[in-house]
Amino acid sequence: MGLISGITTDVAREYSTTLITPNTASDNVKESLTAKALPASVVVISPEARARLLQARDEPISAEQQEKNLTALAELKSSGQGPSVNLGYxxxxxxxxxxxxxxxxxxxxxxxxxxxxxxxxxxxxxxxxxxxxxxxxxxxxxxxxxxxxxxxxxxxxxxxxxxxxxxxxxxxxxxxxxxxxxxxxxxxxxxxxxxxxxxxxxxxxxxxxxxxxxxxxxxxxxxxxxxxxxxxxxxxxxxxxxxxxxxxxxxxxxxxxxxxxxxxxxxxxxxxxxxxxxxxxxxxxxxxxxxxxxx
Known part of the structure; x- marks a missing residue:
């Protein structure tokens, strides 16, 4: 899967393993840290995944990655757009x-x-x-x-x-x-x-x-x-x-x-x-x- 917005493949995989199906009225799902009841159709993140997410979020983006992001953004903005006639010619x-x-x-x-x-x-x-x-x-x-x-x-x-x-x-x-x-x-x-x-x-x-x-x-x-x-x-x-x-x-x-x-x-x-x-x-x-x- 590669690196997406600073989140590693392992972290993304952890998220995919915590997705549950929509709850029924009889389900009794508790959030792992607060023990509060969760509404139906939610994504449950385990403590381990949350810790890894916080770690990934706190890691600074390298200058090289920033440059790549800016380049991609510029390409996105210009995609589908050609040169424009300048009436000041x-x-x-x-x-x-x-x-x-x-x-x-x-x-x-x-x-x-x-x-x-x-x-x-x-x-x-x-x-x-x-x-x-x-x-x-x-x-x-x-x-x-x-x-x-x-x-x-x-x-x-x-x-x-x-x-x-x-x-x-x-x-x-x-x-x-x-x-x-x-x-x-x-x-x-x-x-x-x-x-x-x-x-x-x-x-x-x-x-x-x-x-x-x-x-x-x-x-x-x-x-x-x-x-x-x-x-x-x-x-x-x-x-x-x-x-x-x-x-x-x-x-x-x-x-x-x-x-x-x-x-x-x-x-x-x-x-x-x-x-x-x-x-x-x-x-x-x-x-x-x-x-x-x-x-």
Missing amino acids: ALFNDLNTSTDASTLSPLLSMTADNTQSAMDDFAAALHQVLAEGQVGRGRYDNSDTAEAMALTLTQSKLHKLIEKYVSGDNQKQATGIADQMINVKVAIRNSAMLSGAQDTLTLAMRYGTRDMQDSARDDLKKFESGTARPQVELNGMMKAMNPDGDMNAVFSAFAAIIRATPNPGNAAQPSIDGALKQLDIYCQQWQAFTEKYAS
Whole structure:
């Protein structure tokens, strides 16, 4: 039987030998020390067993046993309980990431290592990736070209984090959540650009020359068909993305896409230069990301 709460096997055995069956009205059972009548259905402890019980109770519990007891208590308290999402995470409280955090929050409960520290690390990594995709975009360039790079790299980084932190059984679902978030951003981007092209055409029809009207009409058709420059750039960057391959080749492809921007009379050169500087920032961020979160 072993040691139970400080009571030895011998003492426990002594108790088992003193258990009696319920008394009937005619029974005349006396307690061994006081000679008082006992009620029905009681456990009678002999003087020898009582002495041994008192001796066992008075013996101090060793430090080793105390440590075991505390460990067992902690395990009991935590049994059936997994890590909990901390609403104090920067992921939820940073204005640049809080909206996306609501979308990605289910990923936190999918960690392969079902511990609080793993969840905390995952939340910090998600915050870094989302913040770089938002705040980093404006370091040198806020153009749609820089936004296309940010969307592409953010999606790839999220895939990397899912591979690192999410259990295999949940990775497909987690990737779907991340991709859906990016798809929504792309859809909002396209909708805003299409609306802008429609407004431009409206203004051109009211106040512009025939050439301005033709140009605005042509731009609108391109946005409607998905062949406008910003859309082509984003598609090209996403196709070029190969996070498990040579990222230098990926960034070179990004640079080539940027330099292909129509630039009549060098009018677009400041935007091109700004996008290339922003690309350098993204290159540095990617290098730091892979060093920190390499599996």
